[in-house]
Amino acid sequence: QVQVQESGPGLVKPSGTLSLTCTVSGGSISTSNWWSWVRQSPGKGLEWIGEIYHSGSTNYNPSLKSRVTISVDKSNNQFFLKLNSVTAADTAIYYCARRTVTLRNWYFNLWGRGTLVTVSS
Amino acid sequence: DIQMTQSPSSLSASVGDRVSITCRASQTMSSFINWYQFKPGKAPRLLIHAASSLESGVPIRFSGSGSGTDFILIINDLQREDFATYYCQQTYSEPWTFGQGTKVEI
Numbered sequence: 001q002v003q004v005q006e007s008g009p010g011l012v013k014p015s016g017t018l019s020l021t022c023t024v025s026g027g028s029i030s031t032s033n034w035w036s037w038v039r040q041s042p043g044k045g046l047e048w049i050g051e052i053y054h055s056g057s058t059n060y061n062p063s064l065k066s067r068v069t070i071s072v073d074k075s076n077n078q079f080f081l082k083l084n085s086v087t088a089a090d091t092a093i094y095y096c097a098r099r100t101v102t103l104r105n106w107y108f109n110l111w112g113r114g115t116l117v118t119v120s121s
Numbered sequence: 122d123i124q125m126t127q128s129p130s131s132l133s134a135s136v137g138d139r140v141s142i143t144c145r146a147s148q149t150m151s152s153f154i155n156w157y158q159f160k161p162g163k164a165p166r167l168l169i170h171a172a173s174s175l176e177s178g179v180p181i182r183f184s185g186s187g188s189g190t191d192f193i194l195i196i197n198d199l200q201r202e203d204f205a206t207y208y209c210q211q212t213y214s215e216p217w218t219f220g221q222g223t224k225v226e227i
Binding site for chain 1: 152153155157159162163164165166167170171174176208210212215216217218219220221222
C-alpha cells in the first residue's frame with residue numbers, strides 16, 4: 001500500500017527558507033502520477049503550491065512561483081519543497097499528495113497527514 | 122484563477138441525517154471537480170472525483186452530482202465518523218483551487 005509522509009523542521013525564522021521532504025513508501029515515485037505540495041492555513045484555506053513529475057517537470061502556483069522550488073530524488077523515492085523568504089503568512093500545515101491522471105479527470109487520491117510549519121523568530 | 126465558493130461554511134447535523142454541500146465555480150468546468158474529507162491529524166481522503174465518481178473504498182452514502190458551474194456533495198444517513206470538514210476542488214485548470222470548506226458538526 002503506497003503511503004506518503006512529510007518531514008522537516010517545524011519552525012522556520014522569518015526571511016528564511018522552509019524545506020520539507022515527502023517520502024513515498026510502498027511503491028515507486030516513478031509512475032504516471034504527479035507529486036504535489038498543498039498547504040492549509042487559517043487565512044488562506046487550502047492552497048496548491050506546486051507539483052513535480054518523476055522526470056523533473058514541474059508546475060507551480062503563480063502566486064508562489066517566485067519563491068518555490070520542488071525537486072525529486074528518484075533513487076530515494078522522495079520529493080522536496082523549498083519555499084524561500086518566508087513570513088508569518090507561510091505558517092501552515094503542509095501536505096504532500098499524489099495527483100493521479102486519468103482519461104476523465106485528475107485528482108489527489110493519496111495524501112500525507114501533514115506537517116505544521118510555523119514561521120517565527 | 123478559478124474561484125470555488127462552497128456553502129454553507131458550517132452546518133450542524135445528527136446521526137442519520139441527510140446533508141448536502143454545494144460548490145459553485147467561477148467558470149464552467151465540465152465535471153473536473155473532486156470532493157475531499159479532512160479530519161485533524163489524519164490524512165485527507167478523496168471521496169468523489171469527476172463530480173460523481175465514488176472513490177474506491179468510500180461508503181455509498183456519499184454521492185456527488187453537477188456539471189458546469191454547480192456541484193453538490195450529498196451524505197445520506199450521516200454517521201459519527203462523517204463529522205469532518207469537506208472541501209471541493211477544481212482540476213479543470215491550473216492552479217488547482219479549493220473551496221473554503223464546510224465543517225459538519227454534531
